[in-house]
Amino acid sequence: MSRIRQFASREASAPAAARTSGGAPWSFAALAIAALAGLPIAAILVESASGGIAALVHLARTVLGEYVLNTGLLMLLAGGFAAVVGTGCAWLIAATDVPGRRVLGWALVLPLAVPAYIAAYIYADMLDFAGPVQNALRSLTGWGPDDYAFPEIRSLGGGALVLGLVLFPYVYLLARTAFATQSLTQFRAARSLGAAPSRAFWQVALPAARPAIAGGLALVLMEVLADFGVAEYFAIPTFSTGIFRSWLAMGDKASALKLAAVMLVFVVALVAWEAATRQGRSDSRDGLALRASEPMVALSPMGKALAFLACLAPVLFGFLIPAGYLGTMALSDAAQAAAGDLATYAADSLWLGLAASSLCLVAALLLAFARARSASRLTAGAIRLGTLGYALPGALLAVGLLAPLGSLDQSLTRFARDSLGWSGGLLLTGTSAILVYALSVRFLTVAYNSVGGGLSRIPPALDSAARSLGAGPARVLARIYAPLLAPSLAGAAALVFIDTLRELPATLILRPFNLETLATRTYRLASDERLVEASIPALILLAAGLLPVLLLNRLGKR
Numbered sequence: 001m002s003r004i005r006q007f008a009s010r011e012a013s014a015p016a017a018a019r020t021s022g023g024a025p026w027s028f029a030a031l032a033i034a035a036l037a038g039l040p041i042a043a044i045l046v047e048s049a050s051g052g053i054a055a056l057v058h059l060a061r062t063v064l065g066e067y068v069l070n071t072g073l074l075m076l077l078a079g080g081f082a083a084v085v086g087t088g089c090a091w092l093i094a095a096t097d098v099p100g101r102r103v104l105g106w107a108l109v110l111p112l113a114v115p116a117y118i119a120a121y122i123y124a125d126m127l128d129f130a131g132p133v134q135n136a137l138r139s140l141t142g143w144g145p146d147d148y149a150f151p152e153i154r155s156l157g158g159g160a161l162v163l164g165l166v167l168f169p170y171v172y173l174l175a176r177t178a179f180a181t182q183s184l185t186q187f188r189a190a191r192s193l194g195a196a197p198s199r200a201f202w203q204v205a206l207p208a209a210r211p212a213i214a215g216g217l218a219l220v221l222m223e224v225l226a227d228f229g230v231a232e233y234f235a236i237p238t239f240s241t242g243i244f245r246s247w248l249a250m251g252d253k254a255s256a257l258k259l260a261a262v263m264l265v266f267v268v269a270l271v272a273w274e275a276a277t278r279q280g281r282s283d284s285r286d287g288l289a290l291r292a293s294e295p296m297v298a299l300s301p302m303g304k305a306l307a308f309l310a311c312l313a314p315v316l317f318g319f320l321i322p323a324g325y326l327g328t329m330a331l332s333d334a335a336q337a338a339a340g341d342l343a344t345y346a347a348d349s350l351w352l353g354l355a356a357s358s359l360c361l362v363a364a365l366l367l368a369f370a371r372a373r374s375a376s377r378l379t380a381g382a383i384r385l386g387t388l389g390y391a392l393p394g395a396l397l398a399v400g401l402l403a404p405l406g407s408l409d410q411s412l413t414r415f416a417r418d419s420l421g422w423s424g425g426l427l428l429t430g431t432s433a434i435l436v437y438a439l440s441v442r443f444l445t446v447a448y449n450s451v452g453g454g455l456s457r458i459p460p461a462l463d464s465a466a467r468s469l470g471a472g473p474a475r476v477l478a479r480i481y482a483p484l485l486a487p488s489l490a491g492a493a494a495l496v497f498i499d500t501l502r503e504l505p506a507t508l509i510l511r512p513f514n515l516e517t518l519a520t521r522t523y524r525l526a527s528d529e530r531l532v533e534a535s536i537p538a539l540i541l542l543a544a545g546l547l548p549v550l551l552l553n554r555l556g557k558r
Contacts, residue, residue: 024374026366026372026373026374027370027378029369030367030370030371030379030382030383030386031378033363033367033382033386033444034383034385036386036441037385037386037388037389037441037444038386039400039401039404040400040441041264041388042404043400043401043403043404044257044260044261044264044400044403045261047404048258048261059255059259063237063242064259066237067238067239067242070231070237071225071239074163074224074227074238075224077156077157077164078159078160078164078220079164079220081160081161082164082168082171082216082220083171083213083217085172085314086168086169086170086171086175086216087172087206087209089104089172090172090173090178090179091175091179091201091205092307093105093176094176094179095179095201095296095297096296096303097297097298097299098307098311099307100308104311104312104315106550107315108314109172109173109549110315110318110319110546110549111165111314111315111319112166112549113542113546114318114319114322115166115229115502115504115519115538116223116229116230117227117229117233117522117523117526118229118522118538118542119162119165119166120233120234121233121526121531121538122321122322122325122326123153124153124158124233124234126321126325127153128153129145129150134150137150155236156236159230159234162230162234163223163224163227165314167224168220169549170216170217170219170220170223171217171220172216173216174212174215175212175216177212178208178209178212178213179209190203190204197296211277212277214273214277215274215277218274218277219274221270222267222274222391225240225270225393226240226392226393226505227240228240228244228395229504229523232244233526233527239260239263239266239393239395239396240395242259243260243263243395243399246259247398247399247509248509253399256399257400257403260395260396260400263393263396267392267396270391271388274391323539323542326539329532330536332532332535334532335533335535335536336536338525338530338533344516345516345518345521346518348517349500349501349518352432352436352439352517353500353501355432356436356443356496356497357492357494357497358493359436359440360440360443360444360446360447360492360493360496361451361489361492361493363440363444364444364448364452365451367383367386367387367444367452368448368451368455370382371383371452372455372460383448387448387449388445389442389443390442390443390446393505394438394503394504394505394509395506395509397438397442398438398509398510399509401434401438401510402429402434402509402510405429405434406429430512430513431512432512432515435506435510435512438506439503442499442503443495443496443499443500446499447493447495449492450489450491451485451488451489453488454488454489455481455488458480458481458485462480463476463481491551494547494548498544498545499548501517501519501544502519502541502544502545503519504519504520504523507519507520518537518541521534521537522537
């Protein structure tokens with residue numbers, strides 16, 4: 001979910017005011033953060049070079065082709081579904097008089113609150129042979145098991161459908177904003193020349209919104225590439241599941257790093273595409289932009305009914321059915337009995353989220369002040385590298401950190417044993433410190449966009465006036481910036497905290513044996529086909545996701 005916050009506030013994070021002096025310390029801080037954030041990428045590139053071309057040839061002959069094909073198809077199918085549904089619903093909400101457009105306008109963002117892996121668990125259980133859907137089908141028709149063929153949900157197509165259902169709001173939010181701010185004059189001109197509403201949409205409105213749609217699609221593809229829970233539960237061999245299997249199940253560190261290196265190529269391509277969508281965007285506004293009270297297209301009664309159903313269906317299948325199904329299971333006696341240890345998992349999730357949020361806030365403040373006080377390209381490049389974590393899948397980030405830190409840990413332990421006579425085991429690997437480090441790298445972008453956006457709205461004259469009166473940097477920060485940035489800091493902390501709660505692959509790989517979060521608990525129970533027992537922690541994760549969804553909807557309206 002951090003992807004759309006990153007895209008929507010990229011320009012807002014740059015201060016509007018001129019840079020002030022004294023940027024050297026802040027630039028040094030930005031370079032240090034960039035070095036720490038870039039460590040996983042550097043480690044993957046260095047470690048993957050070991051073994052030469054022979055190791056890559058071996059992977060190509062065994063599993064690489066399958067991973068590339070499945071990952072590519074999953075991105076193509078899920079991305080296509082999200083693009084069609086997101087763009088179509090955005091046009092209906094922004095440009096037509098569909099009934100209930102105000103309620104549907106924010107309800108269409110709700111599927112983002114459902115983690116994809118939880119939606120996969122729910123639909124697999126509902127559509128299973130012994131599930132409620134097929135049971136009802138057999139009861140109504142009297143058919144036997146051999147009388148019908150039901151689509152298999154645990155397949156690549158099923159995984160793409162589930163991912164598309166919960167990720168299409170990325171496209172919807174950006175497309176809705178693009179349609180709502182387009183020139184009403186241009187659309188009316190096309191209609192006055194005899195173009196039907198459908199033709200005016202394809203030739204005028206859609207081309208103008210193409211960059212926003214492409215940007216939303218790039219964010220969807222990043223999420224699909226990073227997905228682990230859906231692919232693993234539906235037995236779809238992708239890069240994320242392959243890295244996880246190679247590292248943990250098979251103990252093949254070299255293969256995992258090489259797969260991560262190939263996956264990094266996908267990441268770089270998606271980041272480049274996302275950056276390209278932000279360049280060259282045309283502005284067709286002329287003062288007569290669309291307003292909620294003035295739709296571009298008036299629908300017939302039948303058209304209104306079809307448009308309403310078209311907008312309701314994604315909300316129904318993407319949020320209402322999963323939430324209702326979880327709520328029903330959470331009321332059962334089995335779910336209540338399994339909730340005895342819930343406080344322990346919630347406490348682990350709580351302190352992990354607080355630790356990651358604290359680190360992200362400190363790093364985001366340093367990067368935001370570096371951006372405000374230094375105009376050098378080196379600083380800008382360091383900030384770009386430091387905030388690249390939003391594009392790094394959790395599995396890639398985890399193995400990229402374990403490789404160098406594992407070697408460092410062994411060297412430190414060997415030195416302590418030989419020189420100091422201390423043999424207390426590894427210092428970093430297998431501890432919570434490396435997990436907090438990884439989560440901070442991954443979600444630093446979320447905090448930076450919020451803090452940077454808040455800092456850009458503070459007039460630099462306040463800083464200059466305080467400094468001219470003799471106030472030092474620390475006092476200026478405490479008396480001026482801290483109060484004014486309080487809402488941005490609180491929002492950043494909340495968003496990082498919630499993203500940390502929901503993160504699955506990095507937590508699974510890096511967590512200590514004695515740490516279990518709500519996400520990993522849900523995953524482990526659902527993997528053992530104990531979805532009823534997993535319903536309460538899954539429902540907590542879904543409810544936590546509602547906060548950023550509401551913030552995103554408000555941002556989209558702005």
